[in-house]
């Protein structure tokens with residue numbers, strides 16, 4: 066496995082860039098599955114897949130934007146067939162916990178006939194430092210529905226470690242790693258921890274799902290807002306308020322706490338010049 070190159074889809078994104086960094090520093094031949102790579106990879110253009118998969122041994126499957134978007138499951142099914150025809154030996158797929166469409170994606174990979182590992186993830190801590198909530202945090206608010214939500218937010222540096230060992234190590238085939246942080250947090254606690262790390266106040270702003278939808282629709286259009294609000298409604302019902310043991314099972318250690326994440330993100334300047 067290690068002798069063949071590894072393709073990292075979403076290689077320029079939050080998890081993919083971390084997985085690339087880990088594999089390269091360990092001496093693996095990690096190839097960028099990006100639309101801008103020398104051999105481009107585009108989920109929306111199946112004509113790019115075969116070329117990007119040629120000579121590859123294992124693939125990190127990071128689907129963009131999400132399995133809940135129209136055509137995603139059919140696209141992934143097609144992709145696994147192309148991967149099998151290209152002689153790919155192992156797929157490591159990232160999915161979201163408790164999402165119906167993500168589970169359909171997992172089933173596609175599990176039935177593909179290829180070696181696979183499912184890395185099923187809780188909410189990313191980096192949503193607040195690199196993702197959709199970075200801008201609100203810079204303005205001192207966390208505007209989210211789900212006031213009573215308890216989510217075991219995970220630091221994606223842990224997730225990237227799990228993905229990297231699953232791509233390169235033995236004993237991960239057929240495993241589903243339920244990856245979470247070490248404790249449940251609600252948004253008010255998240256805001257308090259961010260405030261402590263940043264040295265300035267961040268407040269949780271409870272909003273309704275309708276307001277959440279309206280905000281998304283204004284910036285990204287109704288279709289996007291419908292789908293993302295649908296995911297939030299589906300997963301913000303308490304189903305994910307339970308800790309997973311994926312990090313411990315894959316890595317033999319506990320995941321990092323959100324406080325530690327927030328302190329190191331602040332030190333790294335992720336919220337420098339916040340309002």
Ligand SMILES: NC(=O)c1ccc[n+]([C@@H]2O[C@H](COP(=O)([O-])OP(=O)(O)OC[C@H]3O[C@@H](n4cnc5c(N)ncnc54)[C@H](OP(=O)(O)O)[C@@H]3O)[C@@H](O)[C@H]2O)c1
Nearest residue numbers: 075077078079080099100107108128129131160161188189
């Ligand atoms: N955020 C969460 O809390 C959370 C939790 C659980 C699971 N997830 C799942 O995690 C995944 C997102 O992972 P991430 O945050 O690491 O990604 P990300 O930071 O959103 O990066 C996505 C990358 O996808 C690439 N991309 C965009 N359109 C593409 C296309 N048509 N074809 C190929 N690549 C494309 C972009 O790279 P280029 O521009 O270079 O092509 C981009 O760098 C999603 O599937 C989501 O469901 C997220």
